[in-house]
Amino acid sequence: MRYAVLVTGPAGAGKSTFSRSFITHLNASKRTGHLVNLDPAADPASFEYEPAIDIKDLINLDDAMNELGYGPNGGLVYCFEYLLENMDWLEEELGGYEDEYLIIDCPGQIELYSHHPFLPKLVQNLQRLGIRTCAVYLVESQFMEDKYKFFGGVLSAMSAMVNLEIPWINVMSKMDLVTSNPEDPSGGARNGLRRRKNIARYLDPDPLLIAIPRGDESEIPNPRFHALNQAIVQLIEEHPLVSFLPLDLTSTDSLETVISHIDYTMQYGEDEEPKEPKDLDEGDFHGME
Numbered sequence: 105m106r107y108a109v110l111v112t113g114p115a116g117a118g119k120s121t122f123s124r125s126f127i128t129h130l131n132a133s134k135r136t137g138h139l140v141n142l143d144p145a146a147d148p149a150s151f152e153y154e155p156a157i158d159i160k161d162l163i164n165l166d167d168a169m170n171e172l173g174y175g176p177n178g179g180l181v182y183c184f185e186y187l188l189e190n191m192d193w194l195e196e197e198l199g200g201y202e203d204e205y206l207i208i209d210c211p212g213q214i215e216l217y218s219h220h221p222f223l224p225k226l227v228q229n230l231q232r233l234g235i236r237t238c239a240v241y242l243v244e245s246q247f248m249e250d251k252y253k254f255f256g257g258v259l260s261a262m263s264a265m266v267n268l269e270i271p272w273i274n275v276m277s278k279m280d281l282v283t284s285n286p287e288d289p290s291g292g293a294r295n296g297l298r299r300r301k302n303i304a305r306y307l308d309p310d311p312l313l314i315a316i317p318r319g320d321e322s323e324i325p326n327p328r329f330h331a332l333n334q335a336i337v338q339l340i341e342e343h344p345l346v347s348f349l350p351l352d353l354t355s356t357d358s359l360e361t362v363i364s365h366i367d368y369t370m371q372y373g374e375d376e377e378p379k380e381p382k383d384l385d386e387g388d389f390h391g392m393e
């Protein structure tokens with residue numbers, strides 16, 4: 105059985121960093137993982153090791169832009185369309201990897217997750233190849249500093265989940281940037297969000313955070329936005345699809361927790377042949393007969 109993890113999320117959420125840490129950790133645990141880069145604009149020089157499979161070997165964003173006159177976003181769309189037309193290339197590249205985790209580092213253009221058909225089509229192709237697939241959606245911890253931005257992140261995660269319809273894990277990345285010590289005066293005083301209790305309201309999104317208008321700010325809330333916020337509150341209350349696992353890459357425990365959720369979601373290893381004690385016994389007694 106082969107397994108693929110799509111690492112998704114908005115620009116700069118830490119997808120590429122997480123993908124590399126994931127593989128480093130698998131390798132350290134005597135498991136194997138291979139990196140697949142699906143970002144045609146990725147700068148390989150900024151990372152310490154090369155992907156095993158790289159969309160840039162098929163098509164390069166610069167070429168699409170220079171030769172066809174696209175801007176960066178049109179170029180990305182072109183690259184993905186080209187990939188879907190050339191699935192035999194990906195199939196061939198994937199052919200050499202058996203019984204492994206494939207960590208697929210995706211680009212950060214948010215429209216890719218909300219309404220383009222590329223990722224659903226890619227997932228269909230992976231499933232056709234018998235590869236069990238799940239997605240990890242990263243939102244960075246800085247989103248918690250502005251509750252409106254944060255709920256924008258929650259809604260984008262929801263729309264991506266609905267678009268893809270595969271097992272799904274939401275992760276709050278870069279938790280090392282959040283002060284975890286509740287007694288730390290600077291952490292709490294800065295914006296009031298960084299205390300443990302408050303963090304919990306974000307990891308398991310509490311819609312009341314936006315139901316109550318900004319307290320200490322002088323602006324008068326626009327009643328139309330207030331009504332919109334109420335509608336969003338109701339949506340999240342009635343469909344609590346999104347909760348976040350915190351990820352602090354400076355802590356091995358934290359990374360392990362996220363990986364074990366991924367293993368569980370993918371039912372990793374459940375189809376592997378169990379080691380039969382019977383076979384061992386037969387071997388042991390073989391010479392005695």
Ligand SMILES: Nc1nc2c(ncn2[C@@H]2O[C@H](COP(=O)(O)OP(=O)(O)OP(=O)(O)O)[C@@H](O)[C@H]2O)c(=O)[nH]1
Nearest residue numbers: 114115116117118119120121211212278280281353
């Ligand atoms: N403090 C902190 N910084 C991080 C962490 N992960 C990533 N970063 C930083 O965040 C920036 C973006 O990280 P990337 O891993 O390139 O993010 P990405 O989601 O792949 O970005 P795009 O591919 O451009 O969408 C870089 O400057 C990283 O060094 C983290 O866990 N903690």
Ligand SMILES: [Mg+2]
Nearest residue numbers: 119120143210
């Ligand atoms: Mg990246």
